[in-house]
Amino acid sequence: MIRVQQEDFDVAALYQALLVANKTGAVAMFVGLVREFAELPPDECTFELEHYPGMTEHNLQSIVDDAKSRWDLQEVRVVHRVGRLSINDQIVFVGVSSSHRAEAFQACDFIMDYLKSRAAFWKKETQGSRSQWVEASEKDKTRLARWQ
């Protein structure tokens, strides 16, 4: 299940949704948050996430399908927020369940690496009256190459 939404998400509820009775032996989850990015007090900073409706969901589904073809997974949940956020807000959730931990860890890592480089989202940081778009990181490209 993939969701792109403005509203916050409940990690406990998403965890429960990953469990398959009598079958799940491992759950790996990742939560990304907005961290401090400026010298100004947090209440003078905002963070905005733009996306490409339609393409973003398509990208995320392709990434999840790819993960399912590489590892033996039970349930996968990806939730990504868009719109205006504040420091400390949750941005993204990726959760994976499987029989064993290796698959869960690897699939969760893989989905996040691909999401960072192959899903149509853009971050913008605003401090006071100044705004700037976040630039893509070279480190993210290197991490993606691990799976190719």
Added chain:
Amino acid sequence: MTNVNVLFFASLKETLGISEYQLAGNFPMTIRAVKQQLSAELAKGDALLGVGIQSSIDYEFARDADLVASSAQEIAFFPPVTGG
């Protein structure tokens, strides 16, 4: 000539000052050719030729050499993605 809807996102959208444009072109044509045509038709269109500008054809990431078919519904241009 065929019309294709072109979308722009993030910093590229702000530089161009538009989020959408109807492009009349002789498809099939490459993404590279689409960029060049747009750069001539749009104010500040040179921004499309900048290093790292990415593209998509009908929601799939595309490269400069990829062909946009006359049946394509939507093309988009944007800076490198930064989600997560």
